[in-house]
Amino acid sequence: xxxxxxxxxxMACRFELVLQGEHEPWxxxxxxxxxxxxxxLEQMLSIFRPGSDVSRINARAAREPVxxxxxxxxxxxxxxxxxxxxxxxxxxxxxxxxxxxxxxEDGGCLPDAAELxxxxxxxxxxxxxxxxANRTVAFQREGMRLDFGAIGKGLAVDEAxxxxxxxxxxxxxxxxxxxTMYGLxxxxxxxxxxxxxxxxxxxxxxxxxxTLVDESLSVSAVWGxxxxxxxxxxxxxxxxxKGRPVQGAVLAAVVxxxxxxxxxxxxxxxxxxxxxxxxxxxSLVIVVDDESDTYSILDAGLSADDHAVTRSAHS
Amino acid sequence: xxxxxxxxxxxxxxxxxxxxxxxxxxxxxxLRSEKARADAFADDVNVAVIxxxxxxxxxxxxxxxxxxxxxxxxxxxxxxxxxxAERSFPDAATYEDYRAVLDDxxxxxxxxxxxxxxxxxxAIEALDAGKHVYVxxxxxxxxxxxxxxxxxxxxxxxxxxxxxLLSRSHPNYRSVFQFIRSGALGKATMARAQWHAKESWRxxxxxxxxxxxxxxxxxxxVSTGLIGEIGTHQIDPAMWFLAARPxxxxxxxxxxxxxxxRNVPDTIxxxxxxDNGVHMLYDATLTSxxxxxxxxxxxxxxxxxxxxxxAWMFKEVDAPLLGWEVYARKDNFYKETGIALVADATQLDxxxxxxxxxxxxxxxxxxxxxxxxxxxxxxxPYPPSAGYxxxxxxxxxxVKAHEATMNNERIEYDDALFEI
Numbered sequence: 001x002x003x004x005x006x007x008x009x010x011m012a013c014r015f016e017l018v019l020q021g022e023h024e025p026w027x028x029x030x031x032x033x034x035x036x037x038x039x040x041l042e043q044m045l046s047i048f049r050p051g052s053d054v055s056r057i058n059a060r061a062a063r064e065p066v067x068x069x070x071x072x073x074x075x076x077x078x079x080x081x082x083x084x085x086x087x088x089x090x091x092x093x094x095x096x097x098x099x100x101x102x103x104x105e106d107g108g109c110l111p112d113a114a115e116l117x118x119x120x121x122x123x124x125x126x127x128x129x130x131x132x133a134n135r136t137v138a139f140q141r142e143g144m145r146l147d148f149g150a151i152g153k154g155l156a157v158d159e160a161x162x163x164x165x166x167x168x169x170x171x172x173x174x175x176x177x178x179x180t181m182y183g184l185x186x187x188x189x190x191x192x193x194x195x196x197x198x199x200x201x202x203x204x205x206x207x208x209x210x211t212l213v214d215e216s217l218s219v220s221a222v223w224g225x226x227x228x229x230x231x232x233x234x235x236x237x238x239x240x241x242k243g244r245p246v247q248g249a250v251l252a253a254v255v256x257x258x259x260x261x262x263x264x265x266x267x268x269x270x271x272x273x274x275x276x277x278x279x280x281x282x283s284l285v286i287v288v289d290d291e292s293d294t295y296s297i298l299d300a301g302l303s304a305d306d307h308a309v310t311r312s313a314h315s
Numbered sequence: 316x317x318x319x320x321x322x323x324x325x326x327x328x329x330x331x332x333x334x335x336x337x338x339x340x341x342x343x344x345x346l347r348s349e350k351a352r353a354d355a356f357a358d359d360v361n362v363a364v365i366x367x368x369x370x371x372x373x374x375x376x377x378x379x380x381x382x383x384x385x386x387x388x389x390x391x392x393x394x395x396x397x398x399x400a401e402r403s404f405p406d407a408a409t410y411e412d413y414r415a416v417l418d419d420x421x422x423x424x425x426x427x428x429x430x431x432x433x434x435x436x437x438a439i440e441a442l443d444a445g446k447h448v449y450v451x452x453x454x455x456x457x458x459x460x461x462x463x464x465x466x467x468x469x470x471x472x473x474x475x476x477x478x479x480l481l482s483r484s485h486p487n488y489r490s491v492f493q494f495i496r497s498g499a500l501g502k503a504t505m506a507r508a509q510w511h512a513k514e515s516w517r518x519x520x521x522x523x524x525x526x527x528x529x530x531x532x533x534x535x536x537v538s539t540g541l542i543g544e545i546g547t548h549q550i551d552p553a554m555w556f557l558a559a560r561p562x563x564x565x566x567x568x569x570x571x572x573x574x575x576x577r578n579v580p581d582t583i584x585x586x587x588x589x590d591n592g593v594h595m596l597y598d599a600t601l602t603s604x605x606x607x608x609x610x611x612x613x614x615x616x617x618x619x620x621x622x623x624x625x626a627w628m629f630k631e632v633d634a635p636l637l638g639w640e641v642y643a644r645k646d647n648f649y650k651e652t653g654i655a656l657v658a659d660a661t662q663l664d665x666x667x668x669x670x671x672x673x674x675x676x677x678x679x680x681x682x683x684x685x686x687x688x689x690x691x692x693x694x695x696p697y698p699p700s701a702g703y704x705x706x707x708x709x710x711x712x713x714v715k716a717h718e719a720t721m722n723n724e725r726i727e728y729d730d731a732l733f734e735i
Contacts, residue, residue: 025575026526030519036369050677069376071403135379166395168521 001188004028008035010042011152013177019164020171020188030167034160034174041156044072045148047095057137058095058145065129065136073135075148075155076128078260082151083125086268091240093123095145101245103236108227108245118143120243150220153180154263157216161259173212179219180263183212197253197302200286200295208284208302210255218262220270221251232290239271248287249273250295253302255282275300355693356383363388363416365437366429367396368529370451374428375404377681381689388416393525413437417444424475424692426685427451430528431544432537435460442467447475449688452701453547453710454478456539458732461710465735468703477688477699478706481680482552482624484687489700490658491619491626495556499628499637500614503557506595508549508610510541515573516581516601533577535721540568541583541599542720543713549610550587550597550716551701551709552621556612559589561712563727566719572602583720587712620653624680627653707735 004027006017015038019027044053053072060066068076079092096119102109111119127140148155153176161182164172173193175181183193192211197219199207210217222235222245234245252269256262265281275283275298284302288295360383364375367389378384388408389400397409416422417440424447427437435455441448448468455461468476482488495503518529532538542550554560564587568580582600589595610621616634620627629651630640644655678686684701691699711732719726 025515025517025573026519028515029517032514033369033518036514040369040373051679051682056678067380067382069379069403070405071376166399166521167519169519 002027003188004031006031006035008038010035010038011046011156011176013153013179015156015160015174015176017160018173019169021169027169030164030169031172033167034163037160037163038156038176041152041159045152045155047145047147054146054148061128061137062139062142062144065131065134065138067134067136070135073130073132073137075151076130076137079148079151079264080125080128080130082261082264082268086265086272088125088241089239089268089271090150090264091123091125092146092148092151093125093128093144094150094238094240095147096122096143097238097240097243098147098149098236099145101234101236101238102227103225103238107225108234108236110229116243123240123243150267151260151264153177154216154218154258154260156180157182157259157263179221180216180259181212181218182216182259184214186213197251197284200250200288207286207297208253208299210253210302212255215255215257216259216262217253217255218259218266219251219253220263220266222246222270223250237267237270241271246270246273248289249285250288251284251286253284255302274298352690352693353382357693359383359385360424360689360692361385361387361422362424362426363390363413363419363422364426364428365390365413365416366427366433367391367400368428368430371396371426371428372399372403373681374426374685375400375407377679377685378426378689379404380682381686383693384689387422388419390416392528393520395520414440417441417446423447424449430531430537431539432456432460432531435464438464439467442471442474442476445474447688447692447696449475449477449479449685450706451479452481452551452706453539453543453713454706455710456537456543456714458711458714461707461714462735465703465707469735473696475688475691475696475699476703476706477684477691478701478703478709479681479684480551480701480705480709481548481684483555483700483705484684485624485680486658486683487624487626487656488552488621491621491656492556494628494656495612495619496558499617500612500619501616501631501634503591503593503612503614505613506553506557506593506611507613508546508553508595508597508608509606510545510549510599510608511603511605512601512607513604514601515575517573517575517577533579535578538579538717539713540579540717540720541581541601542566542585542597542716545599546583546585546597546716547709547713549608550595550712551705552610553587553589553595553612554708554712555705557589557591557593559591559593560708560733561587561728562590563588563725564712564716564719565725566716566721567723568720571600580720585716585720587716619656620648626656628656629653704735708733 002024004019008015017031019031021027046052057066082090100111100115100119122141122144129138157180170185172184186192192213195210196206197208199205222237225236226233237246239246249270252266254262254266269285275285282301285298286295364371378386386407390410390413391397392411400409425441426449427434428451434450438448438450516532520526520529567584569582571582573581584598587595612619617628617630640654646653715726
């Protein structure tokens with residue numbers, strides 16, 4: 001049994017892939033194809049590449065319906081479905097808001113009131129028209145733009161894993177920037193791929209330990225790009241309905257067989273501030289109370305077998 | 316432009332008599348309006364993609380974005396690829412044997428993205444079956460195969476035959492071509508290009524037999540090596556820009572990292588000597604990704620660099636002032652300042668797009684090549700910007716350069732080699 005580790009920079013983070021099997025060159029070849037697939041997705045999804053499928057949609061869809069390839073169309077339909085299922089908390093049309101809040105620049109800034117109002121007017125997945133017959137996408141309003149940031153890694157992980165399965169790989173672990181990951185099969189001599197979700201203030205201590213077998217874990221957090229204003233820290237995760245950075249929730253983790261779903265829902269849970277009740281999706285949300293400087297962990301079965309929502313406060 | 320549909324009835328030969336030099340630029344420039352273009356197509360073009368590996372999939376995905384195309388069929392000998400095809404392109408029929416497509420009279424056009432050494436038979440049979448043919452570069456893995464294909468394409472005067480030398484259709488390359496030909500380099504003195512990546516180039520499959528077939532790039536009996544599979548796309552623009560042909564190539568090849576039983580080098584260096592005296596260095600490796608890929612053309616007055624299909628000019632201090640560069644976008648590369656060479660800068664301005672920003676209308680290189688190929692169905696056949704002659708020349712150069720890297724030798728390109 002050999003272990004091969006590969007890594008590639010894509011989507012502004014480091015994707016790392018561990019494969020286990022019998023034959024090293026073979027595992028490497030399979031892993032390389034999976035990582036190339038991730039690079040290909042980045043080419044299609046990036047809003048920073050003028051030639052990408054998403055850039056083309058953004059440049060033209062307010063003027064005319066833009067024909068897209070079946071894969072991109074399938075992703076758009078998936079994003080629309082996730083938008084509905086999360087009550088609008090996950091929304092692809094977040095780009096103008098991200099721009100207004102300066103999160104495409106260095107660390108973000110308070111937006112100009114008029115710019116913010118304009119951005120809010122053209123935010124909403126309901127303003128995106130998908131025409132199945134012609135496979136086109138159109139925006140109802142000028143200024144609308146898509147940003148696949150909250151779902152891109154999930155799509156990439158799912159596509160890469162399907163490449164590995166087709167090649168015949170049975171044991172692998174893939175993560176993108178440690179935020180969206182997938183455990184394929186089981187590691188040699190272990191019951192599953194063990195992942196630790198640490199406490200925000202105690203990196204060495206696990207708030208949850210998740211064992212992944214043929215499923216994905218996605219962790220979204222407000223840290224990363226952020227700035228100080230109005231006496232608080234404003235992070236780069238935006239509430240598409242309120243048009244401002246998420247308050248309260250600082251971390252959300254979601255386990256699902258689909259990396260795409262896990263990725264989108266983890267963002268949606270940050271926006272919502274609590275797990276979906278009565279949902280089959282295993283999740284966990286950490287919410288900070290600024291007044292008392294405490295946080296609560298809302299665990300909906302992420303690391304436990306029961307799916308009940310439990311609450312516990314930590315100082 | 317209103318009489319353009321009639322042009323579709325002209326044979327290539329009669330079209331050539333009327334105008335041999337202007338076709339592509341005039342036709343494309345007149346087609347800014349998608350409506351005008353769509354009107355010129357009597358019917359959608361029914362196409363088949365033969366070979367559904369990673370590049371074939373890219374070809375199919377790009378064709379799907381061209382409104383006048385109907386992707387009717389996808390062919391691959393490997394069932395896993397056909398499953399992928401069904402998933403990604405549910406409206407296309409799938410076949411294991413390309414002959415099914417050649418026998419289908421409703422399909423006018425095939426795009427060949429199989430392993431290089433399999434192009435020859437498919438392309439010749441496709442031309443014989445009356446199909447228009449787009450074939451990936453290099454168009455063949457031996458000079459004999461390439462010559463047979465070029466002859467067949469030459470004789471099929473009413474059929475389009477385009478080779479996937481993508482830079483030839485790309486607006487940025489076309490714009491720099493004119494720029495260089497108008498003397499921007501001063502006297503061209505040297506060229507250098509590289510492609511660096513860190514990957515094994517191996518493919519994995521659960522099926523042993525399939526795996527051998529998939530790893531044709533590593534099989535010295537059929538592979539054209541790094542210089543053929545990659546370098547072709549960087550050597551061809553040099554021939555085009557410099558209006559020159561190599562007279563010799565010195566090659567070196569090593570297996571430095573992926574010593575897994577292969578005998579095709581993972582690292583190569585080549586020196587091409589062109590008939591105008593300019594020498595070009597080209598190196599490629601699968602062992603290091605540092606500095607990725609780029610091409611540089613040096614001249615007395617300036618150097619021009621391509622990266623990611625974009626171009627920058629670096630002027631010598633003593634070069635004459637051109638005027639416009641004062642207003643152009645500039646990007647810093649360590650201690651050098653590159654002046655961005657943007658195609659259609661005035662057009663961008665007219666569309667209210669700042670020419671100092673990246674062009675939001677920019678398409679992928681493959682899109683431009685396929686757009687040209689499909690347009691040719693309505694307006695041609697006219698000679699494609701990468702037709703059988705360009706394709707043949709590029710294949711000869713690549714095949715011989717690969718031979719040089721396999722044997723660490725210097726090879727002269729006899730004039731007879733280039734005769735079709």
